[in-house]
Amino acid sequence: MQRRTDLALESREMYRAENNHEVPGVKVKTEMAGNTQITRVKIINDEGEKEIGKPVGSYITLELPLDIRDKGAAYELAIDLLCTQLKGLMKDRSGTVLIVGLGNRSITPDSLGPRVVGYSLVTRHLFDLLPDNNYKGYGSVCAITPGVLGITGIETGEIIRGVVDRVKPDLVIAIDALASRRMDRVNRTIQLSDTGITPGSGVGNHRNGITEETLGVPVIAIGVPTVVDAATMANDTIDMILDELMDGADQGGDFYKMLQELDRDEKYSMIQEVLTPKGMGDLIVTPKDIDEVVDTVAQIISGGINLALHPSMTLEDLGRY
Amino acid sequence: MQRRTDLALESREMYRAENNHEVPGVKVKTEMAGNTQITRVKIINDEGEKEIGKPVGSYITLELPLDIRDKGAAYELAIDLLCTQLKGLMKDRSGTVLIVGLGNRSITPDSLGPRVVGYSLVTRHLFDLLPDNNYKGYGSVCAITPGVLGITGIETGEIIRGVVDRVKPDLVIAIDALASRRMDRVNRTIQLSDTGITPGSGVGNHRNGITEETLGVPVIAIGVPTVVDAATMANDTIDMILDELMDGADQGGDFYKMLQELDRDEKYSMIQEVLTPKGMGDLIVTPKDIDEVVDTVAQIISGGINLALHPSMTLEDLGRY
């Protein structure tokens, strides 16, 4: 019955909305950099893990301004901020990095990961080919796009583990498209974390996880919500309407009582039923020009990664790869 | 404040839901062909025109079964039905036909028209090149994809009129992506009409219309809803919830009264505001695999058009072009 969000930021917001106090076992810091809000959610113990539904670790969220789409100063600042936050999460900046572009390149809102790989500068084969060369300022980077279960018939985690066993990278950076609860976060919010990716319904389901535990090397996850689940969107809108009705109602009256008694979970499953006619598959809410928007975000992420892994590169170099 | 639908069928449903009787000035007939429901909405006078919000004429809707996506028997039946209905709307089957693929090929839910053009067999240039040849069983067909205002800077209607003035076709068939109110109609409902396309908020705004009046030749419109507007979807879901609440409420009670008093139009604009944060553009609800689905529908429509315009073609020939 958990409504869908992959952002630690939003799990915390939901907790606070219901409980009116900070999540126990969680520390939060926010700051502004230009028009970008940076929120650090640190889950420090089991209690926080349970309430947020994510493993102990750091979750950094950049909420970028809309004008990143103009590819001007805001766009360049976004690349710079991502680079800085990513470097902060990397314990050790030497060694080989494997970038993993998760998702399905044929389905636009799920194509973020493969697009980031397409824009990334890979160098590992050059290091192998000409080991005596001087690559000062360039790191050893490789990348894969493992595909999705429905296309490969293989758990994504299995493919990644197979490649990690061969390539033996020192760090994995995994890129994925996420779900958010709020349309105004879609395609402009970037979450970085040092906990890797734990697919399915969160903590505990480590079978297919892409984590240090399963891969044997640290995993940094970078994700961006590209869609809102349609049922979640309808549900949230209805909750807002109901809240508004309750605000206006007499608190002792029958109406107020009935609204209070309304089982919100039952309402949610009713919505899901209404919205997903048999055989139609998942419905999503998305901006009409999603193709262009996702591409811009992929360029920001690959830009930040390129600058973090190859200190000799500059913003001007990014357009060339 | 008009909520968005381009289907005469749905305008009629909305009228009946509010008024509990048939729309005056409108005649409706339905029949089944296999699992496909065929609905003919005939608007016969000004009164019908006003209530439905569409000009006098015939609107035929095919509601196809979900398994058209398997490309088996249901898919082939859909092509056949479309061919038959299209031939029924064509007064004269000789002469040159101009197919107009409306919409933006770069935005998946808007790319139906350009895709249909891509799958259509054009022959007019062969008739011009070798006029003495015997093209028995093949009609003279040409096609354009005029693009959209934001890309061309020219009203679509202006481009079409310019081409019609030169090419002087005897019939225009215009293909467009539509909006529906119901997710279960998306990508499986085809509307044909003999009234052309009257963009904007319906009747009266003929400035940019693609109609016999503006082009000087008959225009048949073929459209398929590929999205549901997100605000419409949220609104409809809320209305269903409210109706359910009213069903359960004591009809004389305060609660019932408050629900009755709730201004549904005000609610709709509130939803729109909530859902469309500044600068995010239009939000749509769509299946995740829309690219594939729209392509299947484009093949059904082009298949039906090809068979109707080139009587010598068979279902087997369709895959070759």
Added chain:
Amino acid sequence: MQRRTDLALESREMYRAENNHEVPGVKVKTEMAGNTQITRVKIINDEGEKEIGKPVGSYITLELPLDIRDKGAAYELAIDLLCTQLKGLMKDRSGTVLIVGLGNRSITPDSLGPRVVGYSLVTRHLFDLLPDNNYKGYGSVCAITPGVLGITGIETGEIIRGVVDRVKPDLVIAIDALASRRMDRVNRTIQLSDTGITPGSGVGNHRNGITEETLGVPVIAIGVPTVVDAATMANDTIDMILDELMDGADQGGDFYKMLQELDRDEKYSMIQEVLTPKGMGDLIVTPKDIDEVVDTVAQIISGGINLALHPSMTLEDLGRY
């Protein structure tokens, strides 16, 4: 039997190679701008027209350096040079400009025109919508991609004339992919001319031309060779080999005589036969990564056009559209 080139520059080279003097009726000037060679071929009378196979007018060719592909300084200089040359060819810089992207977007080497349109800033509809606004520094620009005969069944020229009759632009800029004789010119040579486009085998065949004569407004053509015809390539290579053999042969000997007697035109048709097995369509020689290269060139051309038509735009603005 004419071997294929669309560059006035190369027609002139071929004439000089055979005749060892400048083409009569033609004036040529060359200059360097950075690493770019700029050649101006001016055809001044009927004699030049006949020898070059192109109508009287100015043909400016930019031979850009290879590193435009790095999107650094050379890329930006190329945009700047194109902008300057284009402004030089425009008699009048006020009024509405119609950009015409010729070619087939689905066939990479033929997709240059449609790609340029995709990157161009169109504004005409804004001028129409808000005529009282102050658009200082922005011109009125619109754009179409008329498609190709095999897809539309309509001569490209007919479509353009239809649109020109409606839109009444003051200038047409037509973009097209060309053929060259030399691989080292492919995808880095831009030809501008004030004579429009005369398709087919050059001068005289004005039926489908896109020229001031057929459209009633001045036409500037911008073209880039994106392929070399395979037969031309094989033929040129063989000629080079033969020339080398003749250099080494005794000028009075039998061998030299036989080489001299070898009918080069007969050789060419033999090559064509060998290279184009029945039903295989046109063969082209192209770099393997043509998709990326053509896109870079399309960005250079659209960049130059945008800067020329909208004086308020800067290089930094270009990435945003």
Added chain:
Amino acid sequence: MQRRTDLALESREMYRAENNHEVPGVKVKTEMAGNTQITRVKIINDEGEKEIGKPVGSYITLELPLDIRDKGAAYELAIDLLCTQLKGLMKDRSGTVLIVGLGNRSITPDSLGPRVVGYSLVTRHLFDLLPDNNYKGYGSVCAITPGVLGITGIETGEIIRGVVDRVKPDLVIAIDALASRRMDRVNRTIQLSDTGITPGSGVGNHRNGITEETLGVPVIAIGVPTVVDAATMANDTIDMILDELMDGADQGGDFYKMLQELDRDEKYSMIQEVLTPKGMGDLIVTPKDIDEVVDTVAQIISGGINLALHPSMTLEDLGRY
């Protein structure tokens, strides 16, 4: 100095053209099936391996007729023939099959492998999910597209080995785009072999091979030439011209002698130099509409594989996946 072909068939043709007898250590059988020529080149010992430049094993080539492109009877026959030949090469038809789509999806002539994967029916995850289900007539199939070294920074063989170690398939089927010497073989010749893929200049360079030796499971390779290397094409054309000249020359004369003395290898390197200006990358000869053609071939190959691995599937089912 070896000119480029990946077809055993062509290596044998070249040997016979120079030596006028069958290659020692090689057995060849040809037969016709409709308009398709089937050639079986069997390399039986080291001598054959050395002369053909490929490892001991079976090489089956289908030379399909041009009208496979019409997607009619010839297309269906091609699928059927491929299915039959593939089954002939599979020693054991139970167990899990891993399909490997080699090549770069962004470069059309190199995209055959990834396209075949896209059209293949994968089932392994269903067998894992519902192991008790009855999948009679369906095999367990999975698939990967490992990408290319320049994009991943990892040898393709390393990625495949990593995945094979995890998935433990019983057979690998690897699909790749090849080079041919003859344009009339491009995009209509399919080579199957039971030797896997030995990249680079053939036998001996097993470091990055995709073979039973390196993977530990049998590997069937399926390849189609999608391009002719431009230097090879020019060279072959020139050789034909020279042969023609020699035919016409007096055998005792100077001219004949000079032609005989002409060092053909030197000529080839001269051509390469002429054709590949610095920095231009590989030049290829290709039909203009390669995108469509490669897609048809990918559908034939995936069709044959699907029918071979899933005996319950029929030709009609193929369009559905």
